[in-house]
Amino acid sequence: MKCRKCGGTAVLELRRHNAAFCAPDFLDFFRNQVREAVRKYRMLDKDEHVLVAVSGGKDSLALWDVLLDEGYRTTGLYLDLGIFDYSVESRRKCEAFAAGRGVPLIVASVAEEVGGPVPVIKEVTRRPPCSGCGLSKRYLMNRVALDRGIGVVATGHNLDDEAATLFGSIAHWQTDALARQSPALPSTHAKLVRRVKPLYRLSELETSAYAFLRRIDYIVEECPFAKGATSIAHKEILNRMEDASPGAKHNFLFGFLEKARAAFERTEAVELRECARCGQVTTGTICAFCKLADQVKRTL
Ligand code: Q46
Ligand code: ZN
Numbered sequence: 001m002k003c004r005k006c007g008g009t010a011v012l013e014l015r016r017h018n019a020a021f022c023a024p025d026f027l028d029f030f031r032n033q034v035r036e037a038v039r040k041y042r043m044l045d046k047d048e049h050v051l052v053a054v055s056g057g058k059d060s061l062a063l064w065d066v067l068l069d070e071g072y073r074t075t076g077l078y079l080d081l082g083i084f085d086y087s088v089e090s091r092r093k094c095e096a097f098a099a100g101r102g103v104p105l106i107v108a109s110v111a112e113e114v115g116g117p118v119p120v121i122k123e124v125t126r127r128p129p130c131s132g133c134g135l136s137k138r139y140l141m142n143r144v145a146l147d148r149g150i151g152v153v154a155t156g157h158n159l160d161d162e163a164a165t166l167f168g169s170i171a172h173w174q175t176d177a178l179a180r181q182s183p184a185l186p187s188t189h190a191k192l193v194r195r196v197k198p199l200y201r202l203s204e205l206e207t208s209a210y211a212f213l214r215r216i217d218y219i220v221e222e223c224p225f226a227k228g229a230t231s232i233a234h235k236e237i238l239n240r241m242e243d244a245s246p247g248a249k250h251n252f253l254f255g256f257l258e259k260a261r262a263a264f265e266r267t268e269a270v271e272l273r274e275c276a277r278c279g280q281v282t283t284g285t286i287c288a289f290c291k292l293a294d295q296v297k298r299t300l
Contacts, residue, residue: 036201044196055156056092075150078108081133084224115297116300142280162181
């Protein structure tokens, strides 16, 4: 196998691109894909301060690594979900990464903010753990960014994540979710920061290869609650499609973004208000996060 760019020995074959790369040229390819994502969706300004949400996994740490390499001013945000050893270990990975690069890392604890960690939220609400966890993550990312005067949060969602989310939304025809599915979500209220996903063009395999070649020490284990999550089942279906026809995942996601997404965009604006309790944005009187925190505190 020869590198498509330099003709040297390739270390990685990317079937969907019908190409193989040596290590330096793969890293170049990877960075170019991130640059292209940022350019196409005008995700970030060069001198802008970026809050990078890190979980300790390969994707988010690879994202932080590329953004630092590209010269962005970044601060990491680790949300401690309180999920047993998984959270202890993943926090360690983020702290070690930040210390190694000499970059700031903010740690916020779900248990402190909500009144209980994710496993307790799951018991109290009797809902799937990812429901309370996802809600808390979205809320805290936005609030921490606002509190620090940072206008944009970057997350490590990759092509596989985005394609699986799209698959799930289509399977249930969740038109609101389809309207929101985008590599870059603009701010629609003074208290909502922008959200961007600069890795949306890169597959899970590619982020793993990048993290490996850059010697990033990340947590390999998945969150214990990820097992049995429907998103994993959707990823498996998409992987089978990809095996049979390389590029299928890419075509599925990119075809939607380019040809179909606009059809789901809402015409009438949703009225956004400020939560009577915490001041964050909501469509009701009290936001979903404050309601969740109330429920947890009442039960404990
Ligand atoms: S951390 Fe939280 Fe994920 Fe674990 S509980 Fe679900 S949402 S799976 S990315
Ligand atoms: Zn609130």
